[in-house]
Amino acid sequence: MQTQPAAAPNRASIATGRADHVIFIAVTLLYWSTLYVYVPILPPFMSESGHSAALIGIVLGSYGLTQMLVRFPLGLLSDKLNKRKPFLILGLLTGALSCLLFTVPGSWLWPLAGRIMSGVSASAWVAFTVLYAAYFANGEATRAMSNISFMTVAGQLFGMTLSGWLAGAYSWNAAFIAGIVFGVIGLALAFAVKEPKEGVARAPISLAFLGEIVRERTLVQVSTLSILAHGILFITMFGFTPLQATELGADKGELTLIVIAFMVPHALVSLITGRYLAPRFGIWNVIAVGFAFSALFTIAIPYSPTLGLLGLTQAFNGFAQGLYFPLLLGLAIQPFEPAKRATAMGFYQAVYSAGMFAGPFIAGFISDRFGLKGGFWLGGAIGLAALLLTLWWKRAALREHGGIPR
Secondary structure (H helix, E strand, O other): OOOOOOOOOOHHHHHOOHHHHHHHHHHHHHHHHHHHOOOOOHHHHHHHOOOOHHHHHHHHHHHHHHHHHHHHHHHHHHHHHOOOHHHHHHHHHHHHHHHHHHOOOOOOHHHHHHHHHHHHHHHOHHHHHHHHHOOOOOOOHHHHHHHHHHHHHHHHHHHHHHHHHHHHHOOHHHHHHHHHHHHHHHHHHHOOOOOOOOOOOOOOOOHHHHHHHHOOHHHHHHHHHHHHHHHHHHHHHHHHHHHHHHHOOOOHHHHHHHHHHHHHHHHHHHHHHHHHHHHHHOHHHHHHHHHHHHHHHHHOHHHOOOHHHHHHHHHHHHHHHHHHHHHHHHHHHOOOOHHHHHHHHHHHHHHHHHHHHHHHHHHHHHHHHHOHHHHHHHHHHHHHHHHHHHHHHHHHHHHHOOOOOO
């Protein structure tokens, strides 16, 4: 693995203290809790309302489609304005609004509108990641992204764990109302987030500027892998795994246990993969192992005859996906100076949103025709394709003695 000289702390990392980190962490946890407090119950909620798997796939996929259209422009605007904090505020506001739309009874168009609004909210994530990277020294992008990946999964875990319990103890709408509350509290706290001054002069964004970013080989490679990674995620836990659980007889409370089985290993591994696993075993190797196990345990989902075995597939899948997500995220911005990071992150997140859209969208139609088994086989095939690409690019990087570290 290539080694890099230690970087001196930048002005941003010196200007932020423990309290600033705590506030940012709290806002991030609330942000992801708002976005994910209803995710496990959304497919069963729509299925119980009489909607087909294809229609459920369209609603689920609209989340990613919205981000494909919005994330990159937000990154451009953030870099042009040299501001991140206003976009944090936008994310919390639209997240609370999305949960409100889900509570409107009647047509399936309301869940679609809510999911589209949640896609707008999730598009603000580009500002979260770049702002948090500014809290660290210039050479610590991987460490920063490992930390923020843990915050992401922790917030998702908290929201998704509450989801089934609230729906079971009260009603479907209880989860949506909780999301509104989280969003409003997070919105209030977001005004207290400190945005470090990056201390760099910014030229106007031009086509040449954009071309320089999108031609960066590392960014193109990790963006491609991330499309596939998010396709798997939004077919499985954030897609049709809850429906598989209900087919095995899971009630709303047992859905919570399935979520915990996936999210706890996912969170713990996300915390250590950038700090310990990648430096020891190599970035390419860790990513490859993650995709291999994710493909295997995605295919295993429809062949699990009991909820216990289904939970086991989720534990291994959560572990596997936690191996590669933080590394891909860190590599997306590592080659760029701070002035270009929001644009690079906006491109990266806009591109991988294609997987968030296409995965559940295609799997929904396949599941309508062949049953849920067909959708999970699609997820496994995507994982295999990602594994082959990872091994190919690792070999190329080693042969050239450059590019992405092994």
